[in-house]
Amino acid sequence: MKDKTSNLIRNLINSSNSIVAVLIAFLIGGFMVLLVGESPINAYSAILKGAFGSPTAIRNTVRFAIQVMLMAYSFSVCNRCGYFNISQEAQLYTSALAMVFVSFWTEGLPGPLRLVLMILAAAAAGALTCLIPAVAKFKLGVNEVVVGVMLNYLTKFICQHLIAFSPIAAKRTSSIVSIEIPEHIPVPVITVGAVLIVIAYAFILRSTIPGHRLTVTGKNKQFAQASGIDATKVLLMAAVTGGVLSALCCMGEILGYFHMIYNEFAAGMGTDGMTAAFIGNNTPIGMMFGSLLLGALKSGSVLLSVLTEVPTELIDCVQGLIMFFATIKFFNAAQIDLKRRRVVE
Amino acid sequence: MMDWISLLELGVRHAAPILLIAMGCLLAQKVSIFNLALEGFTLFSCFFAVVGAFVFKNVWMGVLCGVLAGVLTAVIYSVFILQLQVNPVICALSINTLVTGLTRYLLKPIFNTSGRFVMPSELALPTIHIGFLDSIPVVSVLNNKSVLVYLSLLLPFILYYVLFHTEFGLNMRITGLNEEAALAAGVNTKKVKYTALLLNGALCGLAGAELALSVYMFNVGMTNGRGFTALAAVTLAGAHPLVALGTCMLFGVSESLSIQLSTSGYSAYLLGAIPYAMALTAALLPRIIRLVSNNMKKKSAERQAIELHSN
Amino acid sequence: MKKVLGGLMAALLSLSLIGCGGSSDTPSEPVEDDTLRIAFISYQEFDSSEWLQNLAAGLKDYEAKHDDIEIKTIEAIGADTYEPKVLACAQDGFDIIITTYSDMWDATCAVAAQYPDIKFGILQAEKTDEDYAAHPNIEEFHLNRTETSFLQGYVAAKMTKTGTVGFVGGNDSQGINEILAGYQQGIVYAGLDVKDLVAYCNSFTDPTIGKDYAEQLIKQGADVIFGAAGGSGTGCAQAAEEAGIMFAACDAHYPDAAPNSEIGSTLNFFENMVIAFIDKAVSGNFEGGTQHEYGVKEGAAIYEFALTNDLASEELKKEVEDLAAKIASGEITIGREPLHK
Structure with missing residues (x-):
């Protein structure tokens, strides 16, 4: 059997894991919907309609999918080097704050210049925040999950304090938000930008030298160093890239849709990205489909809450279930010897 | 003007559920399982502790139900990560999501309320008054606490003994350090891992019972991040029980510090950040100091070598 | 594999083009039925x-x-x-x-x-x-949530025996601060030189911490606690009940958590x-x-004394009624900013 075909079959088997998982999760979810007294068929048709049933639905799906995808890429880039990037919420808060502060401080400058400065500030803030746990792990030997989780809480409170009391706090609002920033990026630009990022990420990872260095370092650090790759530099570059990707997600959300910092806007975005990364098995295309799935679920649940009486808690449950089953290796391609068509233990 | 005694007293009370969760997490960590589902375990136990206490009209039945709920969640978690090889992180996060949604949802059918359920005050966890403790200056903060709080303070010592002076603890440590070697030495690593996770669940169950029954109510999301705080405390302590006692107390006392300062007019948001800032500093500062002093030692050694060489 | 990649890219691009569509959908025709x-x-x-x-x-x-x-x-x-x-x-x-x-x-x-x-x-x-x-x-x-909390502050100032009252808010945001503003101005209006302590517990879902915050205020001398913190407020109610002091409730009565200590509640009928x-x-x-x-004038908000006890005297209840009438008629104006935090 040709190698390419066996590779394809291998990939298909691996991705059928996710499909089976989603099916099981939807089955159990449907059962829970039945318990609530709603019809699962109504519920799922509402989700499908909300995800793909109209141009508005597709717009929502694309928006949420881009959000999740950038976070997934950010997590995956770091994960390849053994750096568990759980501080993504912190990166979102810091890049949001950087953007709004720069916008506030550069009031007199011309529009395009302000936008460029804001983007640079957000990227720098995201990169720095992502570097903190990375440096803690690789230079100080401190577990990066502890540093990451503490950073998440810390930046959340600092963000809340700043949008409540600092010059960027909005006056006369029911809950704490920042001032509105005038800069806008049209949604089509964000969408096309995200597509370009997918292509660029996949390309860089597979076909360029830095991408290869990243993959090799991730697989075996000692081997990489023996081959002359400066592993620490690669790791730090990965952390910087992860931070910049999170910052891009933040930029898309704030410059494209929110135009201000809402209280606790980053809640849950990190875990969504992580889920998509695992569903997609850390491959660029896989993660893209994982994010499409999560984005579709999120935009489907918008219509679900409008058209049915299914409570929002159940939607969270279904999402949790999908996450749960998505990483069970029902079929492990590595264990199937395609040449001799039998299972190898 | 700082009231140190009441700072400590509030710190002990606040640290108790965190300590219980931390001890459970520590056992899992010893067999090298990084358990992020502590919030889910604990919240589920909070809910069922209230259900048990209310249905059986007895607070200790509530504690038992809490423990059972914790063990049940742990069983599901361990089957999925040990048997079905699910990614532990995803499994943990999805358990957290599931439990949050499920407990919120179940309030309606079981108690016909939404958001929270308050029980009669007779079902509160009783506190024990140890008369002679009042006369001892600092130790008096330990008086008038529930039995679960006392248990949480004793557990680090119990676990220290079990982990370092019993065969069971040895098996745990070997399994965590090098599973192949443990298998070769005849240890049933699978059984050890399951036991560790079930104990983890049981201890989180105790924590949930303590949290819910000391205020004799359940509120949606009442664990409020304590699971992650416990995880941080254990990781900071390098999974050593006695050091973990210290780090949990650090969290408890810094939280009680922010409560004490709450009326002084500082920003409530910055005060809320105090425990996390302290943890971060405690994690990073000693290592940074060590790194800097190593560098300085290296530099001075180099300078000496150069001086010697040039002479 | 490259073909698959190319095909996926094409699908993605076309999906995103639909996603880019700037024009809105045509609004659906309103269904002509009586509902x-x-x-x-x-x-x-x-x-x-x-x-x-x-x-x-x-x-x-x-x-x-x-x-x-x-x-x-x-x-x-x-x-x-x-x-x-x-x-x-x-x-x-x-x-x-x-x-x-x-x-x-x-x-x-x-x-x-x-x-x-x-x-x-x-x-x-x-x-x-x-x-x-x-x-x-x-x-x-x-x-206008300041009106009922103004009455609450007045009641708290009249009922306190230690001269100190407390406020536990869910978070430091305008919605809660409005309630605080009314409370503080009501205290001042009573004219009895009562001190008020303000704390924010940063959570609306943690009764344990609400209880801790309330106990802290009690330690600092407060004998009336106004709990405006959702679920955490229930913890405040418990603390007040256990300490034998008084509880001022927000948006609801607390017959299960504070039957003997609740004075009354600011019932805002949204x-x-x-x-x-x-x-x-x-x-x-x-x-x-x-x-x-x-507000009070439109009957959208009232101050109601607790139904489970008789803490407040008939005299106080009459005073509050008169005050409410004054607020409704516009004789008293209440600012929306807290006097201090």
């Missing part, structure tokens, strides 16, 4: 605050009494769901859409502009008259306000482009 469909979209979970729970219950009662009205309550958690949900309601043909808080203002404006025939209502939007005038199909209404808006809209009196304030 009036109303959507109420909350910016947070209904079970997170008493006032939201009461509001949802009130809307359900209203729906039960009117055969030809259908009310759908929806939660929009997370700022990125605001506009999608409002838009989905509009596209599904709801006749009246009510949103909540200034957070949802942008989303409401965006959808209202696309659907000029749908009547929009927004609760507590905190915008200026000019802002409202620019949107002729949005009517704003807000409840549901009355929303129902008044619905009645107006249904009967053709929709006043788009304006804002309305509701």
Whole structure:
């Protein structure tokens, strides 16, 4: 059997894991919907309609999918080097704050210049925040999950304090938000930008030298160093890239849709990205489909809450279930010897 | 003007559920399982502790139900990560999501309320008054606490003994350090891992019972991040029980510090950040100091070598 | 593999092109039937605050009494769901859409502009008259929470024996600070030189911490605690009950947590306000482009003494009644900023 075909079959088997998982999760979810007294068929048709049933639905799906995808890429880039990037919420808060502060401080400058400065500030803030746990792990030997989780809480409170009391706090609002920033990026630009990022990420990872260095370092650090790759530099570059990707997600959300910092806007975005990364098995295309799935679920649940009486808690449950089953290796391609068509233990 | 005694007293009370969760997490960590589902375990136990206490009209039945709920969640978690090889992180996060949604949802059918359920005050966890403790200056903060709080303070010592002076603890440590070697030495690593996770669940169950029954109510999301705080405390302590006692107390006392300062007019948001800032500093500062002093030692050694060489 | 990659890229690009489409959908034709469909979209979970729970219950009662009205309550958690949900309601043909808080203002404006025939209502939007005038199909209404908490402060100042009273708020935001503002001004109005302590517990769902904060205030001498912190407030009630001091409740009575210590509660009937808006809209009196304030005068908020005990004297109850009348008549004006934190 040709190698390419066996590779394809291998990939298909691996991705059928996710499909089976989603099916099981939807089955159990449907059962829970039945318990609530709603019809699962109504519920799922509402989700499908909300995800793909109209141009508005597709717009929502694309928006949420881009959000999740950038976070997934950010997590995956770091994960390849053994750096568990759980501080993504912190990166979102810091890049949001950087953007709004720069916008506030550069009031007199011309529009395009302000936008460029804001983007640079957000990227720098995201990169720095992502570097903190990375440096803690690789230079100080401190577990990066502890540093990451503490950073998440810390930046959340600092963000809340700043949008409540600092010059960027909005006056006369029911809950704490920042001032509105005038800069806008049209949604089509964000969408096309995200597509370009997918292509660029996949390309860089597979076909360029830095991408290869990243993959090799991730697989075996000692081997990489023996081959002359400066592993620490690669790791730090990965952390910087992860931070910049999170910052891009933040930029898309704030410059494209929110135009201000809402209280606790980053809640849950990190875990969504992580889920998509695992569903997609850390491959660029896989993660893209994982994010499409999560984005579709999120935009489907918008219509679900409008058209049915299914409570929002159940939607969270279904999402949790999908996450749960998505990483069970029902079929492990590595264990199937395609040449001799039998299972190898 | 700082009231140190009441700072400590509030710190002990606040640290108790965190300590219980931390001890459970520590056992899992010893067999090298990084358990992020502590919030889910604990919240589920909070809910069922209230259900048990209310249905059986007895607070200790509530504690038992809490423990059972914790063990049940742990069983599901361990089957999925040990048997079905699910990614532990995803499994943990999805358990957290599931439990949050499920407990919120179940309030309606079981108690016909939404958001929270308050029980009669007779079902509160009783506190024990140890008369002679009042006369001892600092130790008096330990008086008038529930039995679960006392248990949480004793557990680090119990676990220290079990982990370092019993065969069971040895098996745990070997399994965590090098599973192949443990298998070769005849240890049933699978059984050890399951036991560790079930104990983890049981201890989180105790924590949930303590949290819910000391205020004799359940509120949606009442664990409020304590699971992650416990995880941080254990990781900071390098999974050593006695050091973990210290780090949990650090969290408890810094939280009680922010409560004490709450009326002084500082920003409530910055005060809320105090425990996390302290943890971060405690994690990073000693290592940074060590790194800097190593560098300085290296530099001075180099300078000496150069001086010697040039002479 | 490359072919698959190429195919996927093409699919992705075409999907994104649809996603880029800037033009809106054609609004669905309003279904010509007798049922009036109303959507109420909350910016947070209904079970997170008493006032939201009461509001949802009130809307359900209203729906039960009117055969030809259908009310759908929806939660929009997370700022990125605001506009999608409002838009989905509009596209599904709801006749009246009510949103909540200034957070949802942008989303409401965006959808209202696309659907000029749908009547929009927004609760507590905190915008200026000019802002409202620019949107002729949005009517704003807000409840002045300072009035009832003013009465609460007066009562607390009159009932305290130690001369110190406390306030535990859920978080340091305008909604809670308004309640604090009224409370503090009520204390000052009583003219008895009472000190007040302010703390924010940073959580609406943690009764354990609410209890700790209340106990801290009690340690600092407070013998009345005003708990405005949702679920955490129940913990405050427990602390007050256990310490044998007095509890001032917000938005609900606490007969289970504080039967003997609750003096009274600031009952803000958000549901009355929303129902008044619905009645107006249904009967053709929709006043788009304006804002309305509701308070004691309109019967949307009252101060009610606890039904489980007799802590307050008849004299105090009479004084509060008189004060409420003065507020309703406009004789007393209450500022919206807290005097101190």
